[in-house]
Amino acid sequence: MPGIKDVARLAGVSVSTVSYVFSGKRSISPKTAEKVRQAVEELGYIPNASAQRLRGGHNRIIAISEPIRDEMNQTQYNAYFLETAKQAKDAGYDVLILTSEEAVIDIQRVTGSNLVEGVILLDLMHNDQRAALAHLYSKPCVAIGYPVEHQDCACIDIDFTKMGQMAAQTLYRLGHRTIAFLRGLEEDYQRGAGYMILFYEALLKETQALGITLIESEKVDHHNFDANQFTQRIINGPEHPTALINQSGSDILNAVLDSMQNAGISIPDDCSVLSCGTYLEKELVHQPISEIPFTPGKLCTGAVSILRNAIEDKRDIRGAVRLFEPELVDRGSLASVRSITEGGTV
Incomplete structure (x- = not known):
């Protein structure tokens, strides 16, 4: 050589x-x-x-910024990273993954040195500095997420505000007026996970507008969550919700499903279950659960396409936003309140 x-x-x-x-x-x-x-x-x-x-050409390398955190959902992390890498490969690009929490500095380094031709941001916070400071990068930037400040990068995501509305409306149409909510991990709320906050705020607002009573779980973490207590206090509690909306990962959800089964609560005969902002398709769930899921394939394909347009066609993508409509995947865990009543379980 x-x-x-x-x-x-x-x-x-x-x-x-x-x-x-x-x-x-x-x-x-x-x-x-x-x-x-x-x-x-x-x-x-x-x-x-x-x-x-x-040589007058492109180096055909893009950076993927996805800081590694403790307690992160590895299924979601892998899905988004691998799908982005696959789409980049299919488009003829190699990828450089940036995992440090000093993400802005890393992105400035690889863009300023012309090591990469563009950047894709994953795992966005509600107030994400990587997106807010995109004007410091010398290369185009696409966020798979919808942070508050995004004027200097493109954004592509599911519309999580509509997802929260859809969850409430779907169960409302089935006659549910008292609904339990199993929160996501508390550390994700605290660190400002954008999609969780958007969904949660929209769900609260829509259930209130529809006159639905929403009974929230206590703060959830991997180490202290008690599924049996959740089942006894909320699902079998005095307000007796007829449906459950889940925002936690499969490990917490499975613990609740097992606890409900042990308590003699049948899904959907006694309680409908809808999981939102999750990716159960690639996880081991103890029974099929209807879901309004993440769609890594669609989002990563779109992100790479937008970035290619900026790199190859010199398009100005700053401030561009594309939000996909959420989609309900029915796996048989939803039933109407009338059906539950006729079954004699309420």
Whole structure:
């Protein structure tokens, strides 16, 4: 494999001159730069993104920013990362994953050095600095999420406000007027997970508008959640909800489903269950649960397409927003209150 010394020898210049042509740190005459470019092409030497720029092309690398956190949902993390990487690969791009929590600095480093041609942000917070500071990046940026400040990057996501409304309306049409809500992990609310906050706020507002009584679980975490207490206090409590909306992952949900089964509560005969903002398709759930899910395939395909338009067609994508309508996947865990009453369980 040819090295920088081979390029210098063929071009008839010093190694430092070749390095300066690549980096642009010093002014090099057009004639000398052309000699280096010709040597690079003849030898097929591509040391880094700078050499690609000499060839007048793209380095075809994009960055994926997805900081790794404790207690993160690995199924969702893997789904979004792998789907984004797959779509990038199909489009002819390699990916560089940035996992540090010092995300803004990392993105500035890889965009400022021309190591990547664009950035896709995953796992967005409601107030996400990566999106808010996108004007600091020298390359186009797409967020799979809908943070508050996004004027300098494109956003693509499910409309989680509509998802919250849809959850309430779906159960309302089935006659449910008292509904239990199993919250997501408390640490996700506290860190400002954007989709969870948007869904939760919309659900509260819509249930209030429809006259639905919403009974919330206590704060949920992996280590202290008591599924039996939740079942006894809320599902079998004095207000006796006829439906349950879930926002937790499969581990918490499975614990509740098992507890309900042990308590003799049949789904959907005694209680309908609807999971929202989850991705149960790829998780082991103890029984089929109807869901308004994440759609990683659709979102990641769209994000890569938007970024390609910015890179290859020079489109200005700053401030662009695309929100997909949420979709209900019926897996048989929903029933009308009339059906429940006729079954003699209420």
